[in-house]
Amino acid sequence: MFGRRRKGSADAKGTAGAAGEPAGGVGSDEFEPEDAASDDAMEDTGQRRVSLPPAPRPDGPWDISEVRDPSEGRVDLGGILVPGVEGMELRVEVAGDAIVAATVVLRDSAVQLQAFAAPRKEGIWGEVREEIASGITQQGGVVDEVQGPLGWELRAQVPVQLPDGTNGVQMVRFVGVDGPRWFLRGVISGQGAVQPEAAGLLEQVFKDAVVVRGDAPMAPRDPIVLKLPEDAQMVPEGVQQDEAEEGSRFAGGVDRLTRGPEITEVR
Structure with a gap:
């Protein structure tokens, strides 16, 4: 069972699709930074960072080629295999007709996962951090x-x-x-952001995630589109589900999965 959250009128390569722009957090006070400064503007101010090769990932997250049995203990969403954690809810973020992100909700915290295509020999996380920071500070954050x-x-x-x-x-x-030809971004909200020392389980979810980039040509920063498992059951927001219901291979580990709250843009 999955919760589906629709991103208004945004499309997969719009607000939710850019690597530097979050697809949303969790809760009624969700946000979405404004467009960050353009590449040309960053070059004019001399603030652009040098793109470096992806750093080693000894503890993950993993590429599909690095895991012997990627589906073991994970929910297969196509572009990302999300680890199953006891007591979690899983919500998907929808932009237009495409699923572009997945959010793991655990008690009073959450982590949103979104994967993007990246250059073969360069990491993009340094640039993305600048863009996210720029968008937030422009709003007064x-x-x-x-x-x-x-x-x-x-x-x-x-x-x-x-x-x-x-x-x-x-x-x-x-x-x-940064991974091999992909970039995985996580947005941690709730108590895991207020008290980072309490976010260990969410951080482990991020590290245990597996990214499936595929071999098809993709422009850097294009979102890696996700899909629902064949046996997924969508539960509209507000519908209560019997926690003892069978059907999930994380029986007793994944509680009801509901549609996530709509996003409130801050402009």
Whole structure:
């Protein structure tokens, strides 16, 4: 059973499709940074980083070629195989007719996973961090770049509109890893962002994920489109599900999977 969240009128290569723009977090105060500065503008200001080859990934996330049995203990979404964790919910993010991201919700925290095509010999995480930071600061948010458990990451305070209409901030962590011809981005929200030391299980989900880039030609930063498993059951938002229902191969590990909340853009 999967929750499906639709991205309004955005298409797969629009707001949710750019590697530097999140497809959304979890909760009613979700966000979406504005378009970041253009490549030309970054070059004019001399702020562009040198793209380096992808760093080693001794602890993951993994390429499909690096795992003997990638489907063992993971949910196969085509472009990403997502690890199953006891007590989790799994939601998918939809842009147009394409599924572009998956969100693992665990108690009061979540991590969104989204994979993109990347150059063969260059990593893009350095540039993507700059673009995300630029988009957030343009909105009046605050961003810190730190070395975390998953490497360089952004810890951000993002302006959002709260359910009562007032303005607030959401704490979010942006993590990323460059792989062979792909880039995997994670967006950690909830308590895992407020208290990073409590996000160990979400970080492990990110590290245990397997990316399936495929051999088809793709432009760098194109999203790697996902798909639902053949036996997936979509559950609309608000529909309660018997937790004892059989059918999931993570029986007792994946609770009901519901449609995620809609995204509130902050402009």
